[in-house]
Amino acid sequence: MLRASLFFCLAAAVVTGRPQDGHGHSMNDASDQDTAQDNSVSLVKTANKEFSFRLFSALASQPDNQDKNIFLSPASVSVALGALSVGARGDTHKQLFTELGFNSSLLNQDQVNQAFGQILGKNGSEDLTQGTAVFVDNKFKPTPEFLDTLKQSYFTDGFTVDFTKTTDSADTINKYVSDKTSGKIDKMVEDLDEGTVMYLLSYIYFKGKWKKPFDPQSTQEDSFQVDENTKVPVQMMNKEDGFEVYYDQAINTSVLHLPFNSSCSMLLMLPAKMETLEKNISPSHVTKWLKWMTKRHTMFFFQNFPSRHHIL
Numbered sequence: 001m002l003r004a005s006l007f008f009c010l011a012a013a014v015v016t017g018r019p020q021d022g023h024g025h026s027m028n029d030a031s032d033q034d035t036a037q038d039n040s041v042s043l044v045k046t047a048n049k050e051f052s053f054r055l056f057s058a059l060a061s062q063p064d065n066q067d068k069n070i071f072l073s074p075a076s077v078s079v080a081l082g083a084l085s086v087g088a089r090g091d092t093h094k095q096l097f098t099e100l101g102f103n104s105s106l107l108n109q110d111q112v113n114q115a116f117g118q119i120l121g122k123n124g125s126e127d128l129t130q131g132t133a134v135f136v137d138n139k140f141k142p143t144p145e146f147l148d149t150l151k152q153s154y155f156t157d158g159f160t161v162d163f164t165k166t167t168d169s170a171d172t173i174n175k176y177v178s179d180k181t182s183g184k185i186d187k188m189v190e191d192l193d194e195g196t197v198m199y200l201l202s203y204i205y206f207k208g209k210w211k212k213p214f215d216p217q218s219t220q221e222d223s224f225q226v227d228e229n230t231k232v233p234v235q236m237m238n239k240e241d242g243f244e245v246y247y248d249q250a251i252n253t254s255v256l257h258l259p260f261n262s263s264c265s266m267l268l269m270l271p272a273k274m275e276t277l278e279k280n281i282s283p284s285h286v287t288k289w290l291k292w293m294t295k296r297h298t299m300f301f302f303q304n305f306p307s308r309h310h311i312l
């Protein structure tokens, strides 16, 4: 079984991770607080990276997903579940923390909120539009602190709607997302249950230009080997140039680094066995690849993938 796996912007997330600040000897309160906050940011970032790969491996191993492409934005899932944990208590809260990889002896909810606030408050790449919003039924009154925290730390817009009017509320949500993504995502929701109390949504829209553009003239139809027995015709882009590449012997996988003209980049992985890659990939692999990649003259063919996707 062969399947295309795309990791958008993951490299950027890894590369822009803050270096450990190990200097500074002053012991005043302000710097202690800063250090504590830096520490929570770094714990949350590390947990988010690990969550990305755990989520991917879990999805890849689902029987329903065999032979399907998997396209996801794990950072959006972390942010949405992080926002959800603000309103959760008891076992639900515990489970959210465990799944997100937040160790409750090292991080409490306030620290997680502040960390997300710092991570999301930085301007990301101009190629990327992302955000979250919460739509609350007008008969349901969440505590003001809940909405305040979502606004402050997760930059979540809050709205009140009447979910008993299913078409109107779907239109409101779709219009909001369409406005936020310049019309690129115009149908986020279709059928809403009239019993809905709250709808937390996360959207992401990415449109990058390659640092070294492909020549559309050399895109041609070619056959793509889906598995041992299936070939399908696809539009294949190709390029011959100096690219950063790495061969990871431990998992028999070739990696090629394809930068966008921004802080984002794409990593393309060609495993000898897809299963080995899917089972083993972790943040440390990506760190290793980016560290040891070398520029080589490479010719490669790459399927021109559709520009629109529904993202999990």
Ligand SMILES: *[C@@H]1O[C@H](CO)[C@@H](O)[C@H](O)[C@H]1NC(C)=O
Residues within 6 Å of the ligand: 103, 104, 105, 106
């Ligand atoms: C959480 O952190 C504590 C203190 O560092 C550690 O002892 C414990 O093993 C950690 N738990 C998990 C699940 O990593």
Ligand SMILES: *[C@@H]1O[C@H](CO)[C@@H](O)[C@H](O)[C@H]1NC(C)=O
Residues within 6 Å of the ligand: 121, 122, 123
């Ligand atoms: C982020 O970008 C927006 C719009 O481009 C700008 O108004 C804002 O000041 C920037 N924030 C930071 C922290 O750079």
Ligand SMILES: *[C@@H]1O[C@H](CO)[C@@H](O)[C@H](O)[C@H]1NC(C)=O
Residues within 6 Å of the ligand: 250, 251, 252, 272, 273, 276
């Ligand atoms: C990688 O390939 C070699 C040679 O084909 C094989 O011996 C080895 O078991 C493979 N390693 C993994 C992790 O699949």
Ligand SMILES: *[C@@H]1O[C@H](CO)[C@@H](O)[C@H](O)[C@H]1NC(C)=O
Residues within 6 Å of the ligand: 209, 210, 211, 212, 213, 261
């Ligand atoms: C990349 O971005 C720079 C700065 O925005 C711009 O001048 C340049 O033309 C861009 N290159 C490509 C290939 O789009």
